[in-house]
Amino acid sequence: MLNKIWFSSVAFIALLSASINVVASDDVNVYSYRQPFLVKPLFDEFTKETGIKVNVVFAKKGMAERLDREGEYSPADILLTTDISRLIELKDKGLLQAATSAELATAIPTQFKASDDTWYALTTRVRNIYSAKRLGKIDFNYEDLADKKWQGKICTRSGKHPYNVALVASMIAEHGEADTLTWLEKVKANLARKPQGSDRAQVQAIHQKLCDVSLGNSYYFGNMLNDDKQKVWADAVYINFPNQSNRGAHVNISGMAMAKHAPNKANALALMNFLVSEPAQKMYAETNMEYPVRPGVKPSKLVATWGEFKADDLSLEVIAKHRKTALILLDKAQFDL
Amino acid sequence: MTPVVVMLFGSLNASSDLFSHLWATVLPEYIRNTLLLGILVAALSFCFGVPAAAIISQTNIVMGKQLRWLLMLPLAMPAYLVAYLYTDLFDYAGPVQRSLRAWFDWQSPNDYYFFDIRTIGGAAVVIALVLFPYVYMLTRTAFEQQDRNLLRASRLLGCTERQSFYKIALPLARPAIAVALALVVMETLADFATVQYFAVNTLTTAIYDTWLGYSDFAAANALASVLMLFILFAVVAEQRARAGQRHQSSRPNSNQALKQLSLGQQIIASIFCWSLVFAGFLLPVILLLSMAFEYADYAQLLTLLDTGENSIEIATYSATIATLIALVLGLFQRLHQSKARTLPVQISGFGYAIPGTVLAMAMLATFGPLDHAINDFAKMLGFSAPGLILSGTVFAIIFAFVVRFSAIANGTISAGIGQIPKSLDFAPASLGVKTLPAIFRVHLPLLKSSILVAWLLVFVEAMKELPAVLLLRPFNFETLSTQIYQLISDERLEQGALGAILIVLFGLLPIIFLNRQKDNK
Numbered sequence: 084m085l086n087k088i089w090f091s092s093v094a095f096i097a098l099l100s101a102s103i104n105v106v107a108s109d110d111v112n113v114y115s116y117r118q119p120f121l122v123k124p125l126f127d128e129f130t131k132e133t134g135i136k137v138n139v140v141f142a143k144k145g146m147a148e149r150l151d152r153e154g155e156y157s158p159a160d161i162l163l164t165t166d167i168s169r170l171i172e173l174k175d176k177g178l179l180q181a182a183t184s185a186e187l188a189t190a191i192p193t194q195f196k197a198s199d200d201t202w203y204a205l206t207t208r209v210r211n212i213y214s215a216k217r218l219g220k221i222d223f224n225y226e227d228l229a230d231k232k233w234q235g236k237i238c239t240r241s242g243k244h245p246y247n248v249a250l251v252a253s254m255i256a257e258h259g260e261a262d263t264l265t266w267l268e269k270v271k272a273n274l275a276r277k278p279q280g281s282d283r284a285q286v287q288a289i290h291q292k293l294c295d296v297s298l299g300n301s302y303y304f305g306n307m308l309n310d311d312k313q314k315v316w317a318d319a320v321y322i323n324f325p326n327q328s329n330r331g332a333h334v335n336i337s338g339m340a341m342a343k344h345a346p347n348k349a350n351a352l353a354l355m356n357f358l359v360s361e362p363a364q365k366m367y368a369e370t371n372m373e374y375p376v377r378p379g380v381k382p383s384k385l386v387a388t389w390g391e392f393k394a395d396d397l398s399l400e401v402i403a404k405h406r407k408t409a410l411i412l413l414d415k416a417q418f419d420l
Numbered sequence: 421m422t423p424v425v426v427m428l429f430g431s432l433n434a435s436s437d438l439f440s441h442l443w444a445t446v447l448p449e450y451i452r453n454t455l456l457l458g459i460l461v462a463a464l465s466f467c468f469g470v471p472a473a474a475i476i477s478q479t480n481i482v483m484g485k486q487l488r489w490l491l492m493l494p495l496a497m498p499a500y501l502v503a504y505l506y507t508d509l510f511d512y513a514g515p516v517q518r519s520l521r522a523w524f525d526w527q528s529p530n531d532y533y534f535f536d537i538r539t540i541g542g543a544a545v546v547i548a549l550v551l552f553p554y555v556y557m558l559t560r561t562a563f564e565q566q567d568r569n570l571l572r573a574s575r576l577l578g579c580t581e582r583q584s585f586y587k588i589a590l591p592l593a594r595p596a597i598a599v600a601l602a603l604v605v606m607e608t609l610a611d612f613a614t615v616q617y618f619a620v621n622t623l624t625t626a627i628y629d630t631w632l633g634y635s636d637f638a639a640a641n642a643l644a645s646v647l648m649l650f651i652l653f654a655v656v657a658e659q660r661a662r663a664g665q666r667h668q669s670s671r672p673n674s675n676q677a678l679k680q681l682s683l684g685q686q687i688i689a690s691i692f693c694w695s696l697v698f699a700g701f702l703l704p705v706i707l708l709l710s711m712a713f714e715y716a717d718y719a720q721l722l723t724l725l726d727t728g729e730n731s732i733e734i735a736t737y738s739a740t741i742a743t744l745i746a747l748v749l750g751l752f753q754r755l756h757q758s759k760a761r762t763l764p765v766q767i768s769g770f771g772y773a774i775p776g777t778v779l780a781m782a783m784l785a786t787f788g789p790l791d792h793a794i795n796d797f798a799k800m801l802g803f804s805a806p807g808l809i810l811s812g813t814v815f816a817i818i819f820a821f822v823v824r825f826s827a828i829a830n831g832t833i834s835a836g837i838g839q840i841p842k843s844l845d846f847a848p849a850s851l852g853v854k855t856l857p858a859i860f861r862v863h864l865p866l867l868k869s870s871i872l873v874a875w876l877l878v879f880v881e882a883m884k885e886l887p888a889v890l891l892l893r894p895f896n897f898e899t900l901s902t903q904i905y906q907l908i909s910d911e912r913l914e915q916g917a918l919g920a921i922l923i924v925l926f927g928l929l930p931i932i933f934l935n936r937q938k939d940n941k
Contacts, residue, residue, distance in 0.1 A: 138895035144777050145891045152788035156795050156808055279538055279619035291513040410633045414445040
């Protein structure tokens with residue numbers, strides 16, 4: 084037994100020392116909220132061009148806290164997020180530093196970066212309204228979802244999902260708190276079932292005639308069309324860009340930022356410059372059917388067939404500012420219960 | 421235990437505004453759901469696990485030898501995976517309801533009734549199907565180690581077979597059943613991913629909302645503490661209820677006479693056991709296999725084996741350390757009994773009730789400052805900073821697992837120790853043998869099967885664990901569970917099916933090993 088204990092502790096220490104692979108200085112370290120398979124091809128390309136190795140750790144919950152706790156000894160150089168609120172949260176906690184270069188300045192329009200250069204958007208995605216093809220083409224406003232005629236016809240994922248929270252925040256910016264709460268309560272009353280599942284599951288439910296209308300991000304449409312099993316779901320719906328006759332459709336971003344204590348600053352900046360370059364922008368947008376932010380770079384052919392649309396030009400920082408209020412309203416409306 | 425304390429301290433500066441808002445809106449409903457889910461899962465696990473244990477240990481059911489270990493298999497299935505498979509299967513848009521609609525030409529949900537899987541009831545059934553083996557294993561072990569003479573005595577005193585089971589065997593197994601149910605409830609309440617698939621909002625939902633949504637980590641800590649209070653209450657209440665009772669047997673019965681079942685009983689018992697095996701293990705595995713056949717290829721298998729190695733490594737170390745700690749604590753407690761010493765053991769057990777992600781945060785809060793101190797010290801001495809050697813490596817993961825799963829190891833081992841008669845503590849001393857050699861020569865051999873069960877349970881749990889490993893892992897470090905999670909979160913479980921099967925297979929290895937060990941005896 085004692086031998087066993089000795090053996091285990093020795094082996095344990097060996098494992099520990101093996102795992103502390105001191106990250107070499109010609110690497111760049113990425114904390115990613117974004118799925119690894121979406122970014123890997125891009126990082127491989129970057130490594131091929133520059134010889135800089137990219138190390139990634141992917142997680143959605145708790146990244147900001149991990150970074151915060153690690154403080155000045157954090158190995159993180161770059162942070163990739165899929166939602167504006169996360170970027171602002173990181174910025175508010177003082178975990179980011181400004182990053183500037185000629186390339187970044189020319190590639191990204193002002194509305195898609197922080198006023199103090201602490202974060203940059205890489206792609207945009209629309210919060211669309213999907214509707215059953217059997218209903219014919221319909222011009223939607225987000226406001227219409229509160230209309231009684233959709234009673235028992237709307238499906239959505241949890242209201243607390245960051246994508247829905249951002250949409251509610253944009254409603255608050257447009258209509259104020261009280262009206263947004265009424266809107267939420269009416270939408271809730273129109274739901275065909277308790278909020279559940281993912282954006283794709285809602286389209287599947289439309290295909291199965293459980294409901295007629297759903298909220299969903301634009302890229303899911305492209306991803307479903309490219310999936311053998313899910314293509315039938317996507318074929319059953321139209322993708323609608325809401326509020327085209329007024330303020331435009333709500334858009335969110337995926338973005339990047341440099342960590343405050345980035346140990347490999349030069350490499351980090353090189354990666355940022357690479358990510359906004361034209362070929363990378365094209366690749367980044369195409370792998371997930373999103374819209375590149377760099378002017379002049381076209382979205383994929385499939386995405387382009389959905390047509391031009393007018394986007395709400397509400398500042399991303401305002402959306403992030405209303406996030407907390409949006410959550411409070413969602414609780415008040417008991418949207419998920 | 422430290423992380424638990426750190427967590428409690430972290431909750432002290434929670435804002436009361438947020439609480440009153442939550443209280444006024446969603447919290448009552450969350451608490452109601454939490455209680456309901458906990459009670460339902462406990463009741464169902466009891467109804468699944470205890471009869472199964474009784475049937476296997478006391479009757480001559482056909483294929484009893486096979487069922488004995490088949491009934492443990494659901495434990496190898498990660499709950500989040502089974503939840504995903506079942507919600508997918510029985511959903512309105514799922515294959516079962518689709519086929520029904522096609523056969524009977526129903527057009528809309530109003531045309532027919534079908535149970536809604538995404539309810540508290542649905543969640544409770546599925547979670548109980550995966551967790552009941554805890555109850556089954558611990559209860560069966562308890563039944564098998566009972567002193568047959570007590571049962572014989574009760575029969576002599578005029579009890580029927582049924583009466584002596586209810587009056588003697590079942591009460592004797594109560595400590596084991598209680599430990600198992602406590603584990604089941606803790607695991608249920610700490611689990612976020614699983615209830616999320618069922619669209620059931622519990623206190624854990626509130627913890628995540630306050631932390632990630634409202635960015636109020638202190639309030640999240642406070643809620644997690646409330647959750648622990650629930651469990652503390654349940655466990656203490658149970659302990660109080662059987663205070664003063666002590667069951668020990670010096671003669672575990674190896675050659676007991678099995679109850680001969682009549683044909684009707686045989687059929688009912690077989691249906692019961694086999695449907696548990698089917699619903700908890702076979703059906704999910706069949707679903708996964710059919711997905712894997714369609715989507716998997718050889719290259720995928722090779723990468724998965726690599727990641728599998730990581731999973732096994734972490735699980736092995738966690739299981740070994742947790743078991744050793746539980747053993748030392750348990751024996752120490754036994755040989756130096758006092759109130760003050762039982763407290764740390766009990767508190768450390770509550771790690772299991774903390775949601776994995778919150779526990780991971782507590783790890784960072786514990787080791788972050790330590791890492792900083794090490795680095796500052798190294799710098800002061802003129803060395804280059806070694807980096808985050810504690811919080812940024814697998815050390816943190818293994819530590820988190822040991823904290824989280826020590827409840828399992830402690831529960832199993834202390835139940836085992838409880839079965840050793842007190843007289844054996846004193847016998848060696850009276851023969852002039854010192855305490856330590858006595859432990860090695862008397863207690864450890866008697867505890868052999870408890871130690872194996874504890875190790876096995878922690879290993880299997882560590883293979884499946886997701887949230888803590890997701891957050892604490894170092895760069896480029898994947899385990900089977902993180903990989904499956906990534907695919908599930910992108911609705912591509914088909915491509916992760918092979919990985920899921922591997923988790924199940926690795927989880928099976930120790931079960932099979934354990935089973936052979938028993939047979940060899």
